[in-house]
Amino acid sequence: MLLARRSLLAATALAVFAPRRARAAGKRVAVIDWGHLETCLALGVVPVAATELRQYREIAVEPAPPPDVADIGLRGSPNIELLRMIAPDAILISDFYEYQRPLLERIAPTVNLPVYQPGKPPYALAERSTRAIGGMFGLKAEAEAFVAAAGAEIEAIGQRLGQVARHPIFIVSLGDSRHFRAFGADSMFGDVIARLGLENAWTDRTSYSAAAPVGLEALARVPEASVAVIGPTPPEVRRTLAENALWSALPAVEQGRAQELAPINHFGALPSALRFARELERAFGGEGRAG
């Protein structure tokens, strides 16, 4: 019963919009930011070109780009010559890539849709950029529906999780067997946690900002917290973590409340937010039975 409802929601969220070429709306778009790439694909817009697709398929995973999307190289230095040969009608960037604008403008009009701004919870910005992308491609209704469906699904997951997950939760990615990166309220994961009605055990800002990676002992400051580890975790870390006395002594680890999630784009938009919420439910949905 529960599962049926979930997959129905998932269907509304992702599969309702049959993939259509952006050309249909008269626009061939190239996408620099992965968050926008996710959003485009979720709305059924297939860009002509996007960055680092090899890495995207491993880290962001879904929605998967069709094989004929051209890979234009690194996000930090996209291949301008190739872009010129592809000759898109528009280029989508975010604040991270604003510095590339002078070069990109020479190829095609470049649109900056912010998702991440310092200190701001990104979910609302992601909603706004989703609507903006919908507007660009004549998919306003679809964008609106996607935003609504994503919000509804997150709320539903929140209700279900709220009944079983009673602990605050750390969202981390493991760098090595001694350090982690924490996701605070200014990250997409932190924002989603708040929307799910869960408590983020990391009260500081995301450690992406100016601070060194955090030592694992910081996890002991909130002893009762659960731990969600965003993949991918390097194999040697997984091995040595088991021998780490502190890690093994954490109540979350002892009680099976430290779970590894599948890889998720750290700087994603709504599709990543959804993927995170679903992964969280998959990992922690049964927590009530565990503790």
Next chain:
Amino acid sequence: MPANMRLSPLAFWALAAAAAAVLFARAVITGWPSAGGVEGRLQEIVLTHGTLPRAATAMLAGATLGLSGLLLQRVLRNPLAEPSTLGVSAGAQLAMAAATIHAPALMAFSVGLVAFAGGLFTVALVLALTWKRGLEPVSVVLAGMMTALTANAASAALILANGEYLFSLFIWGGGSLTQQSWGPALSLAVALAVGLAASALLLRPLALLSLGDAAARSLGGAVSLSRFLVIGVAVWMATTVAAQVGIIGFVGLAAPALAALSGARSLKQRLVLAPVIGAILLWLTDGLVQFFAGPGGERVPTGAATALLGGPLLIWLLPRLKLFEWPSLAGGAAQARRAARPLVLLALLAALACIVFAVAIVAGRGPDGWTLASGQLLADLADLRIPRLVAAAGAGAMLGVAGVVIQRITGNPLAGPEILGVGMGAGAGLAAVLLASATAGLGWQMGGSALGALAVLLLILALGARGGLGPERLLFAGIAANALCSAVLTAIIALGNQQSYMLLQWLSGSTGRVGASEALAGLVGLCLLAPPLFLAARWLDLFPLGPAAARSLGLAVGRARFLLVACAALLTALAALFVGPLSFIGLIAPHLARLLGLGRAWQQLLGGLLIGAALMALSDWLARMAAFPYQLPIGLFAALLGGPYLIYLLAKGAERHG
């Protein structure tokens, strides 16, 4: 410690140790288990498996590095030898990066072994490169610097190409002492014990080694064997530290020097004092890092902090080191074969450069493979390719002439523009701008780089002024500036955020972002800064004769040096904005020019300019094409083109001075 300090050295170190102990006691007291239940149990584990082993690791790592540095300095008779100046750390990092990506099983098997293999390889390379030059200190340090820069560029390229997965390498590069077990402390204790035992056994050969090869050989003793044995042990100790806690600079360099300055005369005394001072240095630094930690974690990793503290220490320390041997710097440059028709040769070089430019503009890869562009596509692509090409070639030209100036002033054929440290200064400036705002525009980024380079230039001129900017001073100042700026860069790259990626890109050299206005700026810079050098060609002709001869021929040596160094530094800084701090081209181009027979200064300048421009343009084209559509760093290709030549040059052992 300085003589005017009324404190005896031993009292000084006792005070430093006491300060470290107070900081440690504070950490223990604040972390003392106070709560009951689960929380208390966790606090206890943090104390026994975190705070305590961390202090032990800090002391052991410091002592191990101090001993490793002492052994290396002793056996190479080179007070600047230490794991990072010899490229050990950079080699270990490259090996670990490569293994993480291509052989994760190897990393899971033994990180220490991978690091050791990488470190040993770079040291072997550096020693092999300088063997024929009698392991003469300056050559060893310069070769180490080049090897380290190349390894760093390669690591940067690997990290860039693989993104997220190498978060661990960022952390590792910063050198964090955070602990959750006694494992690393135990490994370090073993390394230190083995090192101490080996030093005790090799005490006699070690003492002989410091006498110099000839004297040592006449006294018997298998000099080479014990030399290699000691180097092997020292490298193993250093890479053990690297594998357990990451890169920690300066301790290996500073501890033995401070031991000597603290009055340790005999080898035995130094073998005791250097590790002790190393332990105190690192323990104190780590205590300070923990003391200033915020709620979100430590602000800088300890390894980066040691470098930040060590930079000024090094600047203070270096002029006080009287132990330096400077054989190669005094000698005049060997006379190379003179070309019969230099003008024809220069015209040929110009034609060659033009051919490279033409190929780089017309030929390229597209979605459907190799294409020769024509028509409208060519016009559009040329619009994109020409600025890049101009920037790359311009940077190559600038490095070429700067290299000629530096090599002529120092009389050292292994010196290149990077010994000035201004390239890294540009990086530190860029880092500061990016740290202030991750979304800073290109104008701001360029401004920051220029200011950073300028600051380093002023530092060099100020540091070097007392010695009349002599070659020794120049090298001192350059090493200190390079080390300080690398520390700033490492600290920021260790954050592993968006800015880190941009810095890595700059570090490995990327012309991808250059537009018409930047290319124009570069060209204007070249046109403003290069011609004065041609006007000063007579000075450059005189310098290789030695200061005395130059002075007797009417050259105001000090002032001429000042102007030339300032000019070369500005050229290097400007080039670094476009192609990063790796300036192999600045080392190679002047060499090739001289090898071709362009012996007069103006000829060598023009030849170096043309060769530098052509080589850099070629590097840029290869960087664009090799992994299309992914763009590789230009610095890497510059190194790949220049590296083999450098090896050939050094292995040949030609142009040995002194």
